[in-house]
Amino acid sequence: MAGLSTRFAFKILSRVFNFDHSEVAANPVHLFYVLEQQIEREQFPQEMAEKYLEHLKGYLTPKYVEFIGKEIQTAYLESYSEYGQNIFDRYVSYADFWIQDQEYRDPETGQLFDRAALNNELEKIEKPAGISNPKDFRNEIVNFVLRARASNAGKNPNWTSYEKLRTVIEKKMFSNTEELLPVISFNAKTSTEEQKKHDDFVARMMEKGYTRKQVRLLSEWYLRVRKSS
Numbered sequence: 001m002a003g004l005s006t007r008f009a010f011k012i013l014s015r016v017f018n019f020d021h022s023e024v025a026a027n028p029v030h031l032f033y034v035l036e037q038q039i040e041r042e043q044f045p046q047e048m049a050e051k052y053l054e055h056l057k058g059y060l061t062p063k064y065v066e067f068i069g070k071e072i073q074t075a076y077l078e079s080y081s082e083y084g085q086n087i088f089d090r091y092v093s094y095a096d097f098w099i100q101d102q103e104y105r106d107p108e109t110g111q112l113f114d115r116a117a118l119n120n121e122l123e124k125i126e127k128p129a130g131i132s133n134p135k136d137f138r139n140e141i142v143n144f145v146l147r148a149r150a151s152n153a154g155k156n157p158n159w160t161s162y163e164k165l166r167t168v169i170e171k172k173m174f175s176n177t178e179e180l181l182p183v184i185s186f187n188a189k190t191s192t193e194e195q196k197k198h199d200d201f202v203a204r205m206m207e208k209g210y211t212r213k214q215v216r217l218l219s220e221w222y223l224r225v226r227k228s229s
Contacts, residue, residue: 073174075204088159095138128175129168
């Protein structure tokens with residue numbers, strides 16, 4: 001057998017749960033720290049220690065950054081589902097008119113978009129996700145939506161119903177970390193509105209199962225990691 005023993009795993013978990021005696025739950029940030037410290041203490045052969053640390057820092061940590069980032073950002077977006085649906089509906093309309101090479105007039109603002117303007121708007125949504133062949137992607141999405149409308153009383157399907165576009169929309173929504181800072185940071189707020197948004201963010205994170213202390217720790221860790229990357 002290769003790998004570490006269950007005894008080692010139990011020792012690590014025990015230290016993680018005892019890391020903060022004032023906290024009732026463990027968290028991955030403390031787990032990463034304890035693992036790194038213990039790997040260095042165990043006096044493994046150099047090659048083995050480097051392998052474990054590489055897996056920890058090169059695989060586990062980035063995976064968790066991605067996961068906790070999504071947790072934070074979905075809690076940050078007060079109307080996450082509504083916001084996603086709005087982007088979905090707008091993308092489908094832009095793509096449909098772009099494919100047909102027709103001008104599009106926004107029904108709410110009256111603004112007129114020619115094909116070049118539509119392309120610019122579509123790229124704003126596509127670029128954060130690195131779409132390499134936008135023409136095929138747009139055709140694929142519009143064809144899917146047209147078929148879905150037939151069984152949905154002529155309405156667009158839910159924005160999460162097509163995984164490819166859902167991924168694109170989420171990356172668009174989460175591409176600007178700077179917008180998160182005033183809301184998710186635990187620094188003093190400059191207005192009552194900012195404080196309310198922050199309190200609502202914390203409440204939504206706690207609804208996901210995090211303790212108040214974990215919300216602060218994980219938010220600050222996430223911002224620090226994103227800033228250094």
